[in-house]
Amino acid sequence: MEESWHKAKITPQIAGVYPGPPPQVNQPGAKAAEIRELKLALEKERKEHQETRSKLKSSEEELQSAWSQLHAAFRDNLKFLRIDNFKKVDELELEKGAELLRLELEEANRKYQNMKEFLEGKLDEKDREIWEKEKMLKESIENENRLREQHDATVTEMKMKIQKLEEKMDGAKKNALAQTVPPGDIETQPATKIVFKGPYADQITYHQCIKVINSSARRIAYCIKTTKRLRVNVPCGVLEPKEGANLIVSFKKLFGRVDDHITVEWINTPDGAGEFRREWFQGDSMVRKKNLPIEYNPFSE
Structure with a gap:
């Protein structure tokens, strides 16, 4: 009784393709959720960054407006001190008031510059942070794509190995099944011997045509073996x-008396087999044989 067969029986052979534990391959999309979270977080930071820049611009405009107002007040006070109260205010007081207004203006301008530099430094730092996160996100996506490609390649390779093993075992099974049935009969024309008719001369090649017929109900492969002097086309x-x-059986030079013959061997071919393969005749296959002796008749009829 034939032994049942299924894919589980070829599992030990697959281990030879990948020695050791099975390869650990990340499943496609394993990092998809993580990448989506990174994208959302990065988008949120970009939005907050834009809002911070808008606030900085508003603060800059407010400081510029305050600076302009203070500068205008300074001009107005100078005008008042110089024109309306020139005779009432001592020249020293005028210079003192102008100096105080100038110091206030410089202090306001210094604070504005300090705040601007601080905020711009923070924004530049945020720019670098966002750039680094974008770079990490890009690398994560590239790694994910690379892992997916490796996974697909590994799966494809394993499928091909499994398919080859299935075909190999299936072919061996069919071959074994074919060889359990003895090959049928064949016919040869001529049926018992091959006769070459003379007279013979050196350096002349002589030919004789024979025919091999598969008289059985199965597809067969045949192989012709000859003694040294003979040649067969197609063997x-x-x-x-x-x-x-x-x-076509042929010989070139006749010398002495030789017991020449050809041997026809044939076997059943495996189901679905294609072209002739010599290994079919090797091993334990059931091979049948038929000998055809060669007769050299020196006289032509």
Whole structure:
């Protein structure tokens, strides 16, 4: 009884393809959720960054407005001190008031510059942070794509290995099944011997045509073996049921008396097999044989 077969039986053979534990491959999309979270967080930081820049611009405009107002007040006070109260205010007081206004203006301008530099430094730092996160996100996406490609390549390779093993085992099973049935009969024309007719001369090649016919109900492969002096064309092939093949047996130089012969060997071919393969005749296959002796008749009829 034939032993049942399924994919589980080839698992030990697959281990030879990948020695050791099975390869650990990240499943595609394993980091998809993490990448989505990074994208959302980065988008949120970009939005906050834009809002901070807008606030800085508003603060800059407010400081500029305050500076302009203070500068205008300084001008107005100078005008008042110089024109309206020139006779009432001592020249020293005028200079003192102008100096105080100038100091206030410089202090306001200094604070504005300090705040501007501080905020711009913070924004530049945020720019670098966002750039680094964008770079990390890009690398994560590239790693994810690379892992997906590696996973797909590994899966494809394993499928191909499994398919090859299935085909190999299936072919061996069919071959074994074919060889359990003895090959059928063949016919040869001529049926018992091959006769070459003379007279013979050196340096002349002599030919004789024979025919091999597959008279069985199965597809067969045949192979012709000869003694040293003989040649056969075509020495091997495959025949469908009831199909025949014409062969040419030839020799070149006749010397002495030699017991020449050809041997026809044939076997059943595995189901679904293609072209002729010599390994079919090796091993434990059931091979049948038929000998055809060669007769050299020196007289032509």
